[in-house]
Structures are given as C-alpha cells and as structure tokens.
Amino acid sequence: MIDDLRRLPGASTLHADVCLIGAGAAGITIARELAASPLQICLVEGGGLDYEEASQALYAGENAGSPVDFEAGRLRFLGGSTNHWGGRCAPLDEIDFRRREWIPHSGWPIGRDELDPYYVRAREVAGFTAPWLADARTLGESLKISLPAVNSEWLRPFLWHYAPATQDAGVWNWGVAYRKVLRDARNIRTLLHANFAGFASNDDRSHVRGLTVKALGGASATVVARNYVLCCGGIENARLLLLAAEQGGGGFGSRHDRVGRYFMQHSRGSSGLIQSAELMTRTQEQFNILRGADGISVEVGLTLAPEQQERQRLLNCGAVLQYLGDPDSGVTAAQDIWRALKTGHWAPGMGEKLAQIGADLGAVTQSLAHRLSAGRSLALEGAAGVPSRSASIVLDIEQAPDPDSRILLGGQRDALGLRRVKADWRIGQLERRTAAVFTRLIGAEFSRLEIGRCRPEPWLEDDRLPLADALKETYHYIGTTRMADDPTQGVTDRDCAVHGMRNLFVAGSSVFPTAGQANPTLTIVALALRLADHLR
C-alpha cells in the first residue's frame, strides 16, 4: 500500500517489524526483498511520488570545502536519486576491499567474495536481463570486438554495464520499476511526505523505541518497529545520525566521533587529450558505449592494474574516452545523410554534405568497412559515434579516506526546524598523483599501440593548480557511516548495524569504507540485499 502522511489521522502510531527510512535504491530493494516475508514493513519517504520543490529544498546545505551541490546531487521523492541515475553498473574490484597499507583507513571488514552472490542478485534488481559480460574475452565473443593488447601489468580493460531503461523513465528507476510492488504488497506500507523528525530511544541509547515523522504541512506520526534502517544516502544518513545524537544527548554511533567523517566521492575530470593524425575509427569501436543486438549495453574503459596500484602506492582509478567530433569529416556528413534518409527529414545543405563525402571518400569507406565487419552488432550513438581524431581521457578517481573530509551539522535550519547539512569535502594529493601516473601509462600505451598521442593536463603535475578546479563531484556520496569491526574506527559493523545500537542499521554507500573506482549503485543494492537477508 502507498499512503500519504498528510492523509493520516492526527498523532497516528504505525507498527511494523522493519521501518525503512528513505525510498531510494537501498530502501526499495530491502522492501522488495521482504515483500514475500511474514515481516510487516513500513517504508517512509520524505518526498511524494514526483518532484516537489518544497520537499527538495529540505536538501539544501552549506559548504566549507570543495563545493558539493546538495540539491542537484540528490532527489527527494519515491525512487530517490535513481530518478536521475545514469544506469552505470560495475562491482567493486577485489583490491578495493583489502587493507592497502599505503592508504590510511583502507580495508573493509568483508571481502569481495562475501558480496559476490549478492552482486549476482543485484543485477536482477537493477533490471538486467541480458547476459553480464565479465571481462574482455566475453565482450569479444558477444560484441565481436577485440580490444588492443594493453600491458596488463599497467592497465586493465574494464566494463561498466548500463541498466536498461524502464518504459516510463529514461533509465532504470526504482520508484517507477517497483511502484507496483510497493502498491500491491500486503506487508509493505509506504508512507509518503514522511520526513525524519527524530528518534526516541531507551535511556542508555542502545535501542530505538520509535521514529517521529513529519510532513511539511505539520502532520506527524510515530513508527514503532523492531528494527530501523537508514536508507537516505551518503550525506543524509550521517546527518540524521548527527541530528539524533544531538537530540538524544549522544548515542547513535557518535561515541567515537566517526559519524560524518571520511566523506568521499569519485572525483571526475579530464586528465588529458589523445590525438591522432587519422580518424580514430577503430578505437571508437573499442573504447566506447557499445550496444549489442541482445540488449547488452556496456561502456569499455580502462582501470589501473592492481599490481600497479600496489607497486606505486596509488588509489584505484578508471578512465573512459570522450570523443571530440570532427564536423568537417565526410563520415559525419554520411551519418547526417543516413539519418535524413531514415527519418525523411531532408534538411537544406545536404548537397554540400555529398561534396564533403566525396572529398573524404577514404575515411568514409574505412568507417563503413569497420561497421560492416562488426556485423552490425555495434551501434554508436550521439557524440560517441561522431568520427574523431581526438578524445578526452575522463577519469573517475577513487578518493582516499580522510577523517577531516566530513559531513557536519550546519548553523541554518530547514523548514522542519532541523539543522541543515554542512560538508567539508577535501580532495588530497594522492588523488592527483594517481591521476598523473594513470594518465601517463595510458599515454604511453596508446602511443605504443599507435592509437594516438597524449597531451596530459597541466594540473596533473603542477601542485599549485587547485584540484577543485580540475575535478568535479559525481554525486557518489560515500563513507560517512563506514563499516568497521572496531567501533573506534567506524560507525557500523560488518552487518551494517550502528555500533552500540541493537536495532538501528544503515544501508547505502555511506557504509563503504573505501570507494573503489566503480559507480556505487550495484554495491549499494548488493549490500541492501545482504542486509535484507540479515533482517529476515
């Protein structure tokens, strides 16, 4: 059932076995998993079914470090931030879970093997029905391409899978894909416009006794449950624990002052240009977003080999190529004419395009031959398909955990009277060094393989150039309620329970101790499935 707090009678008390706070990827995944169980689930969501400005405004915050766009990065309605998700999925690498002695505060209490079965289940939750391509070999078999033989001691090809689009949304979106499940499940009560207002706990703050939720108009209710799970994302999970500790005079993971610390994102930026004297036709059919006839959609890029991370004491890092189109190319003209023939929209100036093809016949023939030899299994679209002589290397850099990079409570208050969030996001020099070494390795390999020549960006080597100008946020908010077996080192334990609390859990990327280079959603879902099994 999907309900609305604003329509409930005043001062209602709802009872459940599990109260899930936040209806994004983590919260909806747990609810869906428990839909067929005997447990009664209450899923509370601060927003409604669609975007509402007043509700979204509750996400505004203050910055003390590198800028975080709190309102652009998150969405506060059913489905949460999956409403603007790009659909990019990959598991974390095995090395991401290890304690890397060259990265302070690294190491998960669980290994990749613990998550492997949940990754398999997570793919189905994220909408994947087509085969999952594990590596470059299966990529070759499925999409009939072979990747250049890069030095595997330096670089590894890496595949990001794209979740399929739902019928009603551009990408897979939990709020759309699972709305029917939430509506029809007899044991799930979804309560919209129900914003966190406070926890009630026992005297020693080891047990949550109730959750107060409020709507912006003033309606409120109390949820009494056996277990509570915060599923509000990497920033809000920390904020709510900080608010609860402030309201309760301690507790809620605050004993060792770890809540909100180790705030990380993947830092994204262009680290260099690959330039070739000729069209990069072949490379564009290797390092790109490739779509197969059987529904597979993958992006092929590179990561820094684990051996190299260890040898050079670096972070993990991923790279994709963003091609810069060549508008004067005959291939571009041929694409325009092909599109015009297919759509029937014969725009003026097509005659000039025919002349352009004639002047560049060699490149057009070469491009056509490549496409035909690929058995039409590849469909390059948009900018990625425009013939290019140059491409930007775009990095997603893992961030080193830093206790001083943190989420705090700000001085301003939101419309519910709660202190707004304040972020002090810091990017360190290890990120710069990782980007510099990785880009040079890519440049050396691409030069050796005659793909093109590399012009690294100046910020890689010049410490005077601020990283905040070169690297932007990815909206992957990570690490603020990190998992650790030792309560002095983290907020949650290996089962995602808040240290010192018997019935309060956290789901989402805030529990990741380190970020890896892969996008976090698949791991968020895998951990949510694991937590759902724990709560059964």
Place this chain on the structure above:
Amino acid sequence: MGTKPNHPRFLFRPRPPSCAGCGARRRAWLHGALYLFCYAAFPAAPLCVAVHSGRAGAQGAGWSGFGDFAALGGRAALARQGALYLDAHPLERDPAVLTRLLAPESGAPLRESLLAAIARDWRRHDVLAVDGWLLSRSEARICALAFLSAPA
C-alpha cells in the same frame, strides 16, 4: 658532490674502436645520418612518408608512432619540444652527445633502430612530458637533435 647520475657519461659507454681511424669514420657517418633523419623530421610530411613506408596498417606491426606525432606537431612544435628538452637536460646540448645516446651500437639500419628504441621506451615507460606532449625519451632526443641541426 659527484657527477649527476644521468650524465651522458653514465648512459653511454662507447667501446674502444679497433682502430682509431675506423671509429672516427663510423662516428662521422652516424652523426651525418642522424642529422639527415632529424632534419627530415622538421618538415613533417617527408618524415611521415619515410616512416609510413614501413607501415603494415595493423596495430603493433611496424611501429610508426613518431610519424603520427610529427604529423600532429609540425615543424615549429618539434623544434620547440627539442629546445625545451635541452633546457631541462643541458648536458645533452651537444649533437655529438645526442648522437651517441641515440645511435645504434650494432650495424642495424638507422630508421628501424630509432623506431625500436622509441618503442622500447614506451614499453619501459621511459617517458616525459615536453611542451604538453607525452614523448618517449628517444623521441625527445630526436627533437633536440632536430632543433640543434635546424638552420638558424
């Protein structure tokens, strides 16, 4: 303070020639050939023709990356890179030193030998950024020699 470890003396140890006259003739020949090669690098097109003549077309077969680079950079860029490299490596500001560092020790053909040296640099990650471009060390030295051998 001793001599810097990257001093060319430590990088290249010429074998004593079997006879002084033959050694001098061989050095003169290498010097001349490298001058010609590097001079050719200035107008990019002839170098591309020369280098591309051995190109098989497939990745990895008959490395020809320097030709691609020359085509991208052009005459002025190569000269600038050579000058910048020499600014950072003043001990190599001598055509004879650069010739020694670049010259094949065996009697291998010059062009193939230089291209093999560049490919080896890439494999060993012996690279440096000059004027914004990532170059192999041998490429940087070719640019430097080209700069020194260019008409004023």
